[in-house]
Amino acid sequence: MRPALPTVLVIDDELRSVEALQRILEEEFDVRTAVTVREAEAVLENEVVEVVLCDQRMPEMTGVEFLKTVRDRWPDTVRMVISGYTDATDIISGINEAGIYQYVTKPWQPDALILTLQNAARLYRLQRENDLLAVELKMSANRAERVVAGRRLELKTQYSADDGIVRTPDSPMSLVCDRLRRIAPYDVSVLVSGESGTGKELVARALHYNSLRWNKPFVVENCAAMPDQLLESELFGHKRGAFTGAVEDHVGLFERANGGTVFLDEIGDITPAFQAKLLRVLQEGEIRPVGRGQSRKVDVRVIAATNRDLEHEVREGRFRDDLYYRLATVTIHVPPLRERPMDVPVIARMLLEKAQKQLGKTVKGLTDEALACIEAYHWPGNVRELQNEIQHLLVMGEDNGLLGADLLSRRILRAAPEEEAADVEMLVGLDGPLKDRIEQLEARILRETLIRHKWNKSRAAKELGLSRVGLRAKLERYGLEKIEAIDPQVRKPSPPRKNAVL
Missing domain, CATH: 1.10.8.60 (Helicase, Ruva Protein; domain 3)
Known part of the structure; x- marks a missing residue:
């Protein structure tokens, strides 16, 4: 089925001009015509018109004056003027007062005129779609809030009933999970240690969703091998123009997580210079975006993780002891897989x-x-x-x-x-x-x-x-014998205590 053609209203007091335009446009558009302002208003009142193409010189009023009326009564309709006169005053007046989309001069080229009208009809459709989307967004705002709140509650429920760590009843991870549940409700910094790939981020999420901050954001940043400037920008934000490539303002993770939890993975890899900046943030509870002179207060809980022995790093002078004690109010060690x-x-x-x-x-x-x-x-x-x-x-x-x-x-x-x-x-x-x-x-x-x-x-x-x-x-x-392959549905070992994803 051929889609409906865009509706165009042609207005001109000269009948021959109207008929010529209609012959040119009728294959691409659903053309309506009028030779007086009264006829044009009647069409607009009874039909949905996407584009109005109006002659500038008419006996009752100028095209710009009529299109000002159209703008007030039918603001969605795209307005165009066609004229054999190129008076700059008329053009400026049409653009400023009537919101003219295009000023077409006579003699016009058929192909160029059709293309201009097609673009005008496309603009009309996009404006209508934008309006509909805006209404939909307003209607769905409360729905989106309910969805987000529901998902947070689902995570909270999951981590309350299940700390999310897959293990068997006699696993060494059970002691870790018991310690995790004791620590989670208290608003203190936690340092999670363990080899790469052991699930330190999972422990951090369990701490967050069992804390009083569970309904606030949880954000993650991996600090490994990041230049100081980039890490500072990611965590604390920056102002446009603060450095090369800063083309717009950027809100840092600490500000995004305000009220929630920031998880800093591989904290042992940050440089001594950045250690000092991070220490100040933890001590003062405020951040200063790169390129801004004023600081901003933030309220976040910091959970850090490392695969290094930070106590050894402190003794060797590679990690600040004051920052270590700020981060390691409580420590949790995640054992490697070979130990379980x-x-x-x-x-x-x-x-x-x-x-x-x-x-x-x-x-x-x-x-x-x-x-x-x-x-x-x-x-x-x-x-x-x-x-x-x-x-x-x-x-x-x-x-x-x-x-x-x-x-x-x-x-x-x-x-x-x-x-x-x-x-x-x-x-x-x-x-x-x-x-x-x-x-x-x-x-x-x-x-x-x-x-x-x-x-x-x-x-x-x-x-x-x-x-x-x-x-x-x-x-x-x-004594080498094959272990027979059997369906796991037949032979099932004792189920794990937990079933969430590591």
Whole structure:
């Protein structure tokens, strides 16, 4: 179906001019005509007219005078004047008094006139859409406030009933979570320490949503490897023109989070110069945007995190002791994943569920063999590394199938680096028979090769340069057996205490 044509009203006291314009425009527009002001007003009162094209010289009144009336009574209609006279006074008067969109001079070119009218009709539609959106925004303001309040309450409820950290009942993280719940209600600075990828930001969010500031903003800034000027601008804001590239005023995170919580990740990486500026903000409770002379009061709770030993940094003179004591009113240490191997399977399953939603791919789960390999690895990159490996498994696996150990990265199928180091030490150490040490290494090589080949003994034997009989003898000798892959819906371990996302 062809869309409705824009309605154009042509006004001219000369009938032949009106007819000429109508012939030119009728293919692109729904044309209405009038030879008197009275006829034109009647059309405007009874129809929605998008554009008025009015002759300047008419016996009753000038085109500009008539369009002033149109502007008062039908302000949305786009107004245009067409005239054979180019009096500068008329043009200025039309623009200032009647809000003329375009002043078209005679003789006019058909193509140029059609293009001008099409642009005018487009302007009319955009103005109407803008008005409708403005009304919608006014109507939806309260709705948006209710949505935001509802989401904050949902987060508050979640973190009140569940601190958001996935773990098993006997996990070392349980002690961390108990400490977290005791600290959260008190408005004090907290320093969260731990290796990269252990979930320090999750701890900070749990502290915020269990505090009295839960219904105020929670903002995050990673301080690692940021120049002082950029970090100062991000945290405290800047005035336009304060430095090269500052093309407009910028509100800093401390001001945006006023009343809420600021989480400063990798705080140990900031320079001594910026340490002094941050200390002043914490002491005085006020910020000074870059390029402004006046300070602004802010009320925020600061939670900082680091993967460094800040006490050692203080002793070495690389971190200010007064800033450290400001930040570390209370400290929380998050243990690495290798110190809580019992949590690895439940975290892996949770990350798999999350990855399936993100990537739009469905699988049945992980095989027991895959879980055993995952649990045996020591995860130097902690949860972040585990998350990447789970996504790798999901991408490489078959839709609606089980993810087996053969899909795992080779570094995980092999012994963990710490275990490898222990094996090397065992092999070259002074104690123990050489034969026993070599046999343990041989067993590990056999197992990794078989897993990669999905326990196909013929392929594994070919890769290792063994006969099938020789390989079978070694498997019997070392007691190597395949962990059968079963549906995780059949075998379910004890559920984790928590089920939110790390």
